[in-house]
Amino acid sequence: MGLTSLAVCILSLAIRPFHGILITFILKPFIDAAFLTYVGPLRVTEIFGVAVPLLLLPRIWVFHGAKFSKMPFAIIATIYLFSNLVGLALIFESGNTIGAANVTFRILSGYLGFFVLPLFINDRRKFKLLLITLLIAGLYPLGTSLFQSFTGHAWYLRQATGFTRNVGVYHDAFAMRIFIIQTGTAILLYWSYFTSGKPFQKMILGAYGSICIVALYNLYSKSAILVAIIWYLVWTVFQKKYIWLLMIPFMVIALNLLSGEKLINNVAHVFYKEIGAVEGTIDQRHVLSGRTVMWKDYFNRWLEAPIYNKLFGDAVSGAPHNDYLRVLITNGIFGLLIYLFLLSSLFF
Incomplete structure (x- = not known):
């Protein structure tokens, strides 16, 4: 299924980019589920990561150059893209060709992400079609999560703090988390723009959203829980939905009582290391699964680098689980400032 989905995505993107983008969103969950499928030495997921930017970026530059140049960011x-070339050149020079290629296509995919939807989804009809596509795309991953919840069947056993994570057919919680957030975003946007005076659609979306919350909870993921809390605060405060700001905590308390206080206890267990660190009963090095120690090590490596590498990057291609730190190491202060300016430009 993954190989067939990959072929369909590539053909559709090459022939009809707009429809290809929609098809790609729908088939991406099947491609990610085929992470153990190889074509020669490459995984299906790796081929996908190379094919999409190579198919879409030239088309954007050639056929949408005028629109592209007028976009606010x-x-x-583009400056950020070229600033990455300095760090990539250093990685290539160090002999880590595979690592450099990996970073290159990740950067190209991120760069593409800033433009592909604004360029191709440019009216209300296409926007609605995109949201429907994302809602359809979430059915497969969320369905596998629910199946695992009801049957206990685990395609891949992934555990965290003693809990079995419902990752469905995916390699880890990261892929499932992305699909849940993607689906949740589509639910919120469709509800906001296209359900006025349509109570039945709101009921369906509400049920779908409840499934997302259950799936997110069953990941037992710290980042997933924190993202959900941030979403709740941002949505209620900035939309001035103060009734929901007060109601949701009471709903959580009610659900916790109905579950025999299992809900809160499980969440507290997920964060037991962080809680223990605050209470002084657990070494702070264990906070966030030891990532704070990793961040400190990477930052110290940057501090010890020569001044040129501090400014423009080093030949380090690692995975510090922190995008800002990765940019600082790979592209230096210069690259990090451009990256921060790029992100902030989305809000102006």
């Missing part, structure tokens, strides 16, 4: 995004 086009210049700074």
Whole structure:
């Protein structure tokens, strides 16, 4: 299924980019589920990561150059792209060709992400079609999560703090988390723009959203829980939905009582290391699964680098689980400032 989905995505993107983008969103969950499928030495997921930017970026530059140049963050995004070439050149020079290629296509995919939807989804009809596509795309991953919840069947056993994570057919919680957040975003946007005076659609979306919350909870993921809390605060405060700001905590308390206080206890267990660190009963090095120690090590490596590498990057291609730190190491202070300016340009 993964190989067939990959072929369909590539053909559709090459022939009809707009429809290809929609098809790609729908088939991406099947491609990610085929992470153990190889074509020669490459995984299906790796081929996908190379094919999409190679198919779409030239088309954007050639056929949508005028629109592209007028986009508010086009210049700074392009500067950021070229600033990455300095760090990539150093990685290539160090002999880590595979690592450099990996970073290259991740950067190209991120760069593409700033433009592909604004360029191709440019009216209300296409926007609605995109949201429906994302809602459809979430059915498969969320369905596998629910199946695992009801049957206890685990395709891949992934555990965290003693709990079995419902990752469905995916390699780890990261892929499932992305699909849940993607689906949740589509639910919120469709509800906001297209359900006025349509109570039945709101009921369906509400049920779908409840499934997302259950799936997110069953990941037992710290980042997933924190993202959900941030979403709740941002949505209620900035939309001035103060009734929901007060109601949701009471709903959580009610659900916790109905579950025999299992809900809160499980969440507290997920964060037991962080809680223990605050209470002084657990070494702070264990906070966030030891990532704070990893961040400190990477930052110290940057501090010890020569001044040129501090400014423009080093030949380090690692995975510090912190995008800002990765940019600082790979692209230096110069690259990090451009990256921060690029992100901030989305809000102006």
